[in-house]
Amino acid sequence: MSATADVIYNYDGTFEGLLCCVFESYDKKEIPIAIVGPDCVQNMLLASKDILTDPLKAKRVQSSIPKKISYEVYEFVCQAFLTCFPKKELYILLFLRQAYKWGAQIMNRLTDEIVYPLYKAVQHLQKESHLLKGFIRFSVANQVLISEIGPKNFVLPLLKQHFMERYPEEKFLIYDKIHQMGLLYQPYQARIVPIDALEMPEFDETEIQFRQLWKLFYDTIEIKGRHNEKCRMTQMPKRYWDYMTEFQTAPMVRRKIVEGPEKLPIKNK
Amino acid sequence: MDIFAKLKILSDAAKYDAACTSSGVDKKAARGGIGSASACGICHTFAGDGRCVSLLKVLFTNVCIYDCKYCVNRRSAETEKAAFTPRELADLAIQFYRRNYIEGLFLSSGVIQSPDYTCEQMIETLRILREDYKFNGYIHAKAIPGADSLLIARLGMLADRMSVNIEMPSQHSLQLLAPDKSKHSILTPMSYIKGRIEENCHDLVKYRHAPKFAPAGQSTQMIIGASPETDRQILSLTEGLYRSYNLKRVFFSAYMPVMEDKLLPSLDTKPPLWREHRLYQADWLLRFYGFAAKELLDAENENFHPYVDPKCNWALHHMDFFPMDVNRAPFEDLLRIPGIGVRSAQRIIAARRSGILSFAGLKKLGVVMKRAQYFISCKGRKMPGLDMSRQVVLRAMMSAREAKLYGTDLGFAGGRQLSLFEPISTLETSAKELIKCLPLPM
Numbered sequence: 271m272s273a274t275a276d277v278i279y280n281y282d283g284t285f286e287g288l289l290c291c292v293f294e295s296y297d298k299k300e301i302p303i304a305i306v307g308p309d310c311v312q313n314m315l316l317a318s319k320d321i322l323t324d325p326l327k328a329k330r331v332q333s334s335i336p337k338k339i340s341y342e343v344y345e346f347v348c349q350a351f352l353t354c355f356p357k358k359e360l361y362i363l364l365f366l367r368q369a370y371k372w373g374a375q376i377m378n379r380l381t382d383e384i385v386y387p388l389y390k391a392v393q394h395l396q397k398e399s400h401l402l403k404g405f406i407r408f409s410v411a412n413q414v415l416i417s418e419i420g421p422k423n424f425v426l427p428l429l430k431q432h433f434m435e436r437y438p439e440e441k442f443l444i445y446d447k448i449h450q451m452g453l454l455y456q457p458y459q460a461r462i463v464p465i466d467a468l469e470m471p472e473f474d475e476t477e478i479q480f481r482q483l484w485k486l487f488y489d490t491i492e493i494k495g496r497h498n499e500k501c502r503m504t505q506m507p508k509r510y511w512d513y514m515t516e517f518q519t520a521p522m523v524r525r526k527i528v529e530g531p532e533k534l535p536i537k538n539k
Numbered sequence: 540m541d542i543f544a545k546l547k548i549l550s551d552a553a554k555y556d557a558a559c560t561s562s563g564v565d566k567k568a569a570r571g572g573i574g575s576a577s578a579c580g581i582c583h584t585f586a587g588d589g590r591c592v593s594l595l596k597v598l599f600t601n602v603c604i605y606d607c608k609y610c611v612n613r614r615s616a617e618t619e620k621a622a623f624t625p626r627e628l629a630d631l632a633i634q635f636y637r638r639n640y641i642e643g644l645f646l647s648s649g650v651i652q653s654p655d656y657t658c659e660q661m662i663e664t665l666r667i668l669r670e671d672y673k674f675n676g677y678i679h680a681k682a683i684p685g686a687d688s689l690l691i692a693r694l695g696m697l698a699d700r701m702s703v704n705i706e707m708p709s710q711h712s713l714q715l716l717a718p719d720k721s722k723h724s725i726l727t728p729m730s731y732i733k734g735r736i737e738e739n740c741h742d743l744v745k746y747r748h749a750p751k752f753a754p755a756g757q758s759t760q761m762i763i764g765a766s767p768e769t770d771r772q773i774l775s776l777t778e779g780l781y782r783s784y785n786l787k788r789v790f791f792s793a794y795m796p797v798m799e800d801k802l803l804p805s806l807d808t809k810p811p812l813w814r815e816h817r818l819y820q821a822d823w824l825l826r827f828y829g830f831a832a833k834e835l836l837d838a839e840n841e842n843f844h845p846y847v848d849p850k851c852n853w854a855l856h857h858m859d860f861f862p863m864d865v866n867r868a869p870f871e872d873l874l875r876i877p878g879i880g881v882r883s884a885q886r887i888i889a890a891r892r893s894g895i896l897s898f899a900g901l902k903k904l905g906v907v908m909k910r911a912q913y914f915i916s917c918k919g920r921k922m923p924g925l926d927m928s929r930q931v932v933l934r935a936m937m938s939a940r941e942a943k944l945y946g947t948d949l950g951f952a953g954g955r956q957l958s959l960f961e962p963i964s965t966l967e968t969s970a971k972e973l974i975k976c977l978p979l980p981m
Contacts, residue, residue, distance in 0.1 A: 340821065378893040380886055381900035404583040404593070408638045415637065436575045436676075440637065458570075472544035483546055483631070484640050488548045492587040495795050495810060501589025505582070515640070516584060 275300035278318040281359070283307040285351050286328035292363055293327040294319075301367070305359035335366070340374035346392060354426040355391035362388070398430035405506070406433075406444065409481075409517045411471040415442035417511055418468065426453045426462050434460055443468075481515050488516040540621055543632065548621040552601040552612050553647055555797075556704075557762065557790035561593040561642035561677040563755030564699050572673030573642070574636060576699065576755075581642050594645035594679060595632050599661055601624055603649030607706070607717040609765050611797045622651065625660060629667035636676055643677030643699075645669070654685035658694060665697035677755070684724040688731050692752075695735055700755040700787070703729045705780070708773045712766035715802060732757050733784050756787035763818065764794035764811040765803055770843050771836040774821055780833040781825065791818045817843040824850055827881050828874045846945045851877045851936040854914055861914040862921055864926045865901060866891055877936065878911030897921055909935055 279294065279302045281287035291305050303316070316530065335344040350362050364384045369376040379385050398421055406429075408415035415437065419425075426446055430453060437455075444453040445468045452465040473481075511517040562580030582591040597763040598612070600622035606614040623631075632644045646664060650657050661680060668674040680698035682691050695701050705723055707713040710722045732753060739752040759780060763773065777789045793810035795805065821843065821851040828850070835849045836842070844852045854861065854877045863872055865887055883905040890896060890904055898917055902908050912922045913932050937945060 286562040310810050317939050355886040372893075375893050378889045381891045381894075381896065381903045386903050400579075400581075403577075404581040404639075404642070410637065415639075417639070432575070432577075436639075437573060437637070438568050438570055439573065439887055448867065479632050480638060483543065484635060484638070486543060487595070487635075488584065488592070489585065490547055491554050491592060493554055493590075493795060494588075496588040496590075496793075499587070502585045502587060503591060505591070514584065515638070 274303060276316055276373070277302050278316050279305040279359075280310075280318055280320045281305060281307060282323050283309070284323060285348070286325060286332075287323040288359055288362060289322065289328040289331040289421070291321050291359065292324050292331050292366055293324075295363055295367070296323050301364070304357075305363060307359070331499040333334070336370075338373075338454070339369045339376070339423065342377055343369050343374065346388075349392050349395055349428075350388050353395045354422045354424075355387065355394075358388070358391065361391075395423040395425065395428070399425040399509070400421050401418060401506075402429060403432050405510045405514060407513065408442065409470065409473060409515075410477050411473055412435065413441065415440055416468075416470065418445045418447055418470070420447045420513060424449050424451070426451055429453060430460050430462070434458075443499065480486070481518075485516050542627065544817075545621045545623055545627075546597070546631070548619055549597045549599075549601060549623065552618070552649075553596045553598045555611065555643070555792060555795065556596060556645070556647060557590075557792040558679065558702060558758055558760060558788065559591055559593050559596055559645060560758075560788065561679075563787055564677070566675055568675045569673060572675050573633070574674045574676030576643070576675070576677045583639070583641055588668070593642045594644070594677065595635055595641045596645040597623070597628070597647075599646060599648035599657070599664065600651045601627065601649045602651045604652070605650055605717070605719040607720065608798065608800045609716050609794065609804055610764060611705075613798070616798065623662040623664075623836045625667055628664050632668060633674065634676070635670050643679070645679040647681035650683060650685075654683045655687050655690060658683045658686040658690040662690065662693050662697065669697050682732065683727045683884070684720060684728055688728075688791065691728055692735060695732060696750055697751055700758060701732050701753045702758045702760070703732070704760045705729075705776075706761060707766055708761050708763075708768040708776055709766065712768065716765065729757070729759065736785070744852060756789040757784065758786055758790065759784075760790040760792055761796075762794050762884055763791045763815050764808075765836065769841040770814070770821075771819065771832075771838075771841045773818060774825075774832045774836055777818075778821060779823055789822060791815050791822070792966075813845065814843070817849060821849045829871050846941045847933070847936045850875075851910065855932070855936065862916040863914060864916050864919065865896055866917065876911055876914045878907035878909065882903075 277300065279291045281291050289306070291302070295301060302319075332467055334438055335347065347362055347366065350365070355361065363382060365376070365388055368384060372379065377386065380389055402419060402421060402425055405421060406417050408417045414481055424446070426444065426449075426464070427445065433444070433453070434455060439457055440457045443455075446452065449466075450464060450466055452464060452468070454461050560580050561576065562578060562922070564576050565578040567575040580593065582593050584592045586592050600620070601612045601618065602620045602622060603610075603614055604613045604624055610616075611618060619624075626647075632641070633639045636643070646661055648657050648661060660701075665678060665680065668678065677700075678698045679700045679702065680694050682694065682701050682703045684703060706717055706720065707726055713722060713725075714722060735752045736756065739749070740750040743751070761773070761776075765953060771790075780786050780789055793809050793812050793815040794808075795809055796802065796806045796808050799806055819837055821830075821832075824835065827830065830853070835853060843849055854875065860875065865873070870888055871889070873879055873887055874881065879887070886904040887896065887901070887906075890900065895919060896904075898908070901911070901917070903916075911927060913927065913935065915921075
């Protein structure tokens with residue numbers, strides 16, 4: 271039986287790294303009280319352990335999940351890792367330990383104190399990615415569709431498939447300002463890469479015309495006699511508005527593009 | 540006339556159409572094409588009135604040979620008239636679509652020259668989108684009553700969803716307010732489309748690549764509050780439409796007075812939004828909760844309760860059905876409990892497979908305990924310390940807004956205690972703000 275140990279796991283912030291933490295936890299028969307990523311400030315009072323990312327160990331844990339539990343649980347864990355839930359690493363570890371015990375049934379234990387918060391976090395992620403499928407606004411510059419988003423969760427891996435199926439012949443870039451990552455696509459491949467900063471390029475007249483047309487349509491389609499600010503804000507929280515063409519007061523801002531370090535491919539699911 | 544002016548006129552004229560959904564079909568772009576659709580539907584923005592904007596909703600033209608009394612585009616109306624060209628509209632839709640402004644196109648039209656001519660223009664627009672641009676996104680096309688069935692068939696092959704607006708909830712009102720349209724002219728295309736969809740389903744079984752006819756089905760819309768029908772009549776009609784025409788959706792549109800006419804409610808009438816809201820609630824109960832129209836309203840209750848939603852109202856009138864044990868009740872019964880929806884009922888079924896549910900657990904599953912607590916039991920017990928007095932239960936069934944209105948109206952009624960079990964007619968004065976079903980001055 272494993273007991274909670276007064277130890278903190280330091281991992282490198284990758285999904286593989288987290289799987290190695292799971293491995294370590296079983297190997298040493300201990301449950302850490304926290305798992306922290308590289309950007310976290312160290313807590314000096316407690317002993318901490320650096321967990322090295324070993325691809326072999328990660329692979330063992332990774333392949334065991336669909337085999338011993340279920341593919342559904344594997345997908346759930348992958349998505350849980352993308353959420354903005356603060357203690358996601360520890361919860362994923364605890365969740366997996368329970369899942370190995372209960373098997374695929376774990377997904378039914380929605381009232382469990384470990385499963386429930388993680389389930390909520392994944393729902394939040396899915397909801398946000400669903401909303402963004404609609405709320406993303408592209409601008410066309412040099413035949414490339416460019417868009418900027420500021421999501422709470424790391425949604426780009428969830429958006430990839432959708433936009434690939436939608437615009438197979440276009441080139442597009444979705445830049446996640448918060449996580450400083452970008453989804454780049456050109457026919458017919460997509461990559462998710464780190465991008466430090468992105469400045470929108472200068473837009474030509476055609477682009478500005480369509481922005482104005484869209485704004486015009488948006489303003490016209492409202493039935494003024496039914497104005498309902500609260501309903502609009504419930505359906506479309508204000509934090510999305512900054513990125514949407516219809517709410518931009520000056521749709522013709524002129525800015526220059528600065529390319530980020532595109533060469534570092536990051537892991538994506 | 541430039542594109543800005545046209546878009547303004549023709550989207551302004553289309554905004555009273557309630558439907559803007561993009562749901563019901565899953566598909567992705569072919570190589571060399573553009574556009575996909577998702578069965579759950581995607582909202583791209585929400586207008587200032589809180590309605591989802593998913594499609595570029597425009598009229599092809601607002602010129603119309605008909606003179607329907609309630610309509611902004613009627614022949615005798617002195618609004619500015621405009622018409623797109625098929626190419627112009629297709630280009631606009633594609634450019635909006637590329638920028639992810641929209642999920643597709645909702646194309647309706649006033650009747651220009653003749654129903655056939657109008658239909659041909661719409662077909663040409665959709666043809667450019669589908670063939671020239673290889674557009675595979677969502678298209679909702681309005682069938683033009685009176686157009687040749689061959690044209691309707693062609694339109695259905697190009698569109699994902701078709702709709703024919705039934706306009707008024709009864710034949711009498713239709714005759715009065717839309718003298719150029721008849722029940723026959725509306726129901727004929729509707730049943731034709733239904734027939735084609737069914738036929739197409741058989742074809743698809745036989746030939747996998749058979750071209751699809753309106754794969755996202757058929758919908759309709761009616762105007763609420765311009766004519767004197769009761770909620771019960773409207774709801775029975777809705778149920779009938781779902782049954783006999785296999786409709787995907789019936790939309791309700793609260794009447795916005797746009798025209799002065801002695802047959803219509805006066806211009807200062809507010810749209811009956813609450814009534815529309817209640818009808819949508821009931822519509823959901825019909826489609827997803829296994830309710831029948833006659834369970835929700837009967838001869839004594841012709842209209843919905845102003846303060847309590849139809850599901851709570853049903854539950855309060857059927858207290859013998861409750862309390863229900865959440866650990867045993869079948870799915871259909873769980874759906875009847877106020878505070879439990881389709882999703883939470885599904886979660887309850889899943890969660891109780893691996894353990895007995897408690898009250899605290901139910902909350903985590905998304906059950907609204909404020910309402911549900913009066914109707915459920917866990918492990919054979921009701922919630923401890925529950926006050927089951929009528930006033931308390933009734934209050935719990937109301938949203939904050941409904942409770943506020945209820946409080947205000949109580950003041951009007953001179954402190955009279957409202958009971959839910961009184962027939963609706965005694966509530967008439969207090970419900971004036973909520974139910975604005977105006978009788979016709981005949």
